Amino acid sequence: MIKLKRFLHSQKYAPYIFILPFVIIFIIFWLFPLLNSFRMSFQDQMLGQEPIWIGFDNYKKLMNDTVFVKAVTNSVIYMAATLLLLIPFPMLFAVLLDSKYMKLREFFKSSFFVPALTSVVVAGTIFRLMFGEMEGSLMNTFLANFNLGPFKYLKDQTLSRIALLALACWRWTGVNMLYFLAGLNAIDKEYYEAAAIDGATAFQRFKNITVPLIKPTTVYVLTISIYAGLAMFTESLMLFNGNNSPKNIGLTIVGYLYRQGIEKNRLGYAATVGIFLLIVAMTINLTQLKLTGTFKKEGSK
Amino acid sequence: MSKLSEKKTKEKGFSLLLILFFTVLFIIIMLPFYAITLASFKPGEDLIRYGLNLRFDLSIMSFDNFVFLFTGDHSYFTWFKNSMFLTIVQVALTLFVSAFVAYGFAAYEFKGKTPLFICVLLIMMVPFEILLLPLYKLIFDLKLMNTYTAIVLPGIANAGTIFFFRQYLRGIPKAIIDSGRVDGATEYGIFFRLIVPVMKPSFAAMAILNGMNSWNNLLWPFMVLGDGKKFTLPIGLKTLLTPYGNNYDLLIVGSFFAILPIFLLFLAFQKYFIGGLTAGAVKG
Numbered sequence: 001m002i003k004l005k006r007f008l009h010s011q012k013y014a015p016y017i018f019i020l021p022f023v024i025i026f027i028i029f030w031l032f033p034l035l036n037s038f039r040m041s042f043q044d045q046m047l048g049q050e051p052i053w054i055g056f057d058n059y060k061k062l063m064n065d066t067v068f069v070k071a072v073t074n075s076v077i078y079m080a081a082t083l084l085l086l087i088p089f090p091m092l093f094a095v096l097l098d099s100k101y102m103k104l105r106e107f108f109k110s111s112f113f114v115p116a117l118t119s120v121v122v123a124g125t126i127f128r129l130m131f132g133e134m135e136g137s138l139m140n141t142f143l144a145n146f147n148l149g150p151f152k153y154l155k156d157q158t159l160s161r162i163a164l165l166a167l168a169c170w171r172w173t174g175v176n177m178l179y180f181l182a183g184l185n186a187i188d189k190e191y192y193e194a195a196a197i198d199g200a201t202a203f204q205r206f207k208n209i210t211v212p213l214i215k216p217t218t219v220y221v222l223t224i225s226i227y228a229g230l231a232m233f234t235e236s237l238m239l240f241n242g243n244n245s246p247k248n249i250g251l252t253i254v255g256y257l258y259r260q261g262i263e264k265n266r267l268g269y270a271a272t273v274g275i276f277l278l279i280v281a282m283t284i285n286l287t288q289l290k291l292t293g294t295f296k297k298e299g300s301k
Numbered sequence: 302m303s304k305l306s307e308k309k310t311k312e313k314g315f316s317l318l319l320i321l322f323f324t325v326l327f328i329i330i331m332l333p334f335y336a337i338t339l340a341s342f343k344p345g346e347d348l349i350r351y352g353l354n355l356r357f358d359l360s361i362m363s364f365d366n367f368v369f370l371f372t373g374d375h376s377y378f379t380w381f382k383n384s385m386f387l388t389i390v391q392v393a394l395t396l397f398v399s400a401f402v403a404y405g406f407a408a409y410e411f412k413g414k415t416p417l418f419i420c421v422l423l424i425m426m427v428p429f430e431i432l433l434l435p436l437y438k439l440i441f442d443l444k445l446m447n448t449y450t451a452i453v454l455p456g457i458a459n460a461g462t463i464f465f466f467r468q469y470l471r472g473i474p475k476a477i478i479d480s481g482r483v484d485g486a487t488e489y490g491i492f493f494r495l496i497v498p499v500m501k502p503s504f505a506a507m508a509i510l511n512g513m514n515s516w517n518n519l520l521w522p523f524m525v526l527g528d529g530k531k532f533t534l535p536i537g538l539k540t541l542l543t544p545y546g547n548n549y550d551l552l553i554v555g556s557f558f559a560i561l562p563i564f565l566l567f568l569a570f571q572k573y574f575i576g577g578l579t580a581g582a583v584k585g
């Protein structure tokens with residue numbers, strides 16, 4: 001007993017006690033499921049039944065699965081579009097908001113964050129109804145001013161993509177703007193003063209000081225946006241009121257994983273979809289981190 | 302006009318232009334909130350017929366939905382109560398365990414520290430959605446389906462929260478720890494009595510971030526919970542939308558009240574919301 005107490009209280013072993021909860025949770029709820037995911041991808045398996053080993057069959061099937069290709073296309077387009085919309089614009093807004101001529105800065109900063117407080121259920125419902133196909137819906141009323149429409153947004157491939165992106169932009173512009181504002185705050189103001197003395201224009205200062213020095217923030221936002229874009233599911237689930245959008249126009253990779261694994265109880269096949277997502281997400285992000293030179297900087301530190 | 306005052310006018314014009322620009326953005330961003338607030342006063346029928354719109358028509362507007370929310374026969378407040386309970390339990394346990402672990406990483410040098418910390422980063426790097434199925438199967442095999450344990454336990458040592466706390470703790474002077482040791486406190490006594498009190502601001506930031514995520518979380522609870530009595534608010538609201546018809550009377554006013562607690566917290570603790578969220582971004 002005394003021995004145990006001495007063991008628990010020794011400075012040498014105490015750190016391991018502190019770390020222990022993490023190690024346990026990490027092994028049971030992260031490492032084991034992840035490894036199991038690889039194993040399941042080589043099996044034919046249903047919940048509560050003995051799995052059957054089937055080698056690479058799931059992978060072969062996946063490559064010829066046109067619905068899966070559709071899901072991947074949707075997810076990749078969504079991700080690419082969110083990168084184009086949710087990085088440059090929030091960055092620009094942050095720079096403008098950070099300008100010394102800006103009044104009411106704190107008010108705008110806070111109010112742009114408010115959409116991020118809503119759950120995907122509430123936000124999805126609001127956007128589903130705003131992009132409703134009825135003539136009186138907000139979007140159709142608005143477009144009628146320009147003699148356009150009415151449109152059935154959620155039954156059309158392009159228009160439903162726009163609706164999904166509108167939802168994403170509404171929720172995340174303010175958050176990304178805050179990231180960039182935090183990044184801007186970390187830049188030494190002396191650089192700008194020196195540039196102003198040298199007679200640099202506002203655009204030159206933005207291009208030559210702000211953009212390079214804010215890069216760590218940009219890389220961070222890029223990294224999380226790539227993951228969030230590729231793994232998007234619940235937004236589509238709420239906007240289309242279910243996982244079965246017409247002709248799968250709203251189906252995403254995770255949506256397909258959910259359909260196969262939960263709705264159809266094909267756990268093995270769904271696990272294969274998960275492995276695919278893992279490989280694609282890791283590849284894109286590692287490439288991106290390499291291209292932006294994040295690893296190099298870490299190494300030289 | 303002198304050059305100086307000319308510059309002044311220019312600055313004023315620029316300032317005005319900025320305000321105008323951000324005001325337009327503000328209106329666009331607030332439009333959905335205005336629309337849903339307006340809709341909460343309209344009958345569900347109107348929504349089915351016209352969708353969500355900005356028509357301000359007093360003749361069809363009433364407090365009926367609010368009356369129905371508070372007096373009608375439905376499960377809204379069961380969901381509300383469940384969400385409240387789950388959020389509080391989840392936040393309290395996650396903060397406690399994550400802070401405990403983070404202290405281990407921040408205060409000590411020990412063998413295996415670096416590889417273990419890489420594991421923390423690894424969790425943050427792999428999208429949770431990939432684990433959805435094996436985790437679902439694990440919960441099924443452990444007979445934890447339909448329990449709150451299944452929702453709370455996997456995330457109890459939250460990687461992002463551990464990371465944030467560790468960053469925060471690294472800024473705390475080691476002298477506090479040494480003085481505790483001189484006074485004869487145990488390693489855990491030092492953590493609970495000396496460290497936890499100075500961590501308060503970081504607790505606030507993480508409580509809000511985790512609380513918001515927990516309150517709004519849909520997918521995992523939706524997969525794990527099958528019993529309607531245990532539904533959380535997001536799940537409950539989702540059940541109001543069915544392929545056969547939507548209960549907008551309750552959904553809209555219910556959504557309104559689902560945003561409210563988070564919104565009030567935000568008004569009261571803005572800087573913690575923003576602090577918790579942006580902590581990781583500046584220096585990854």
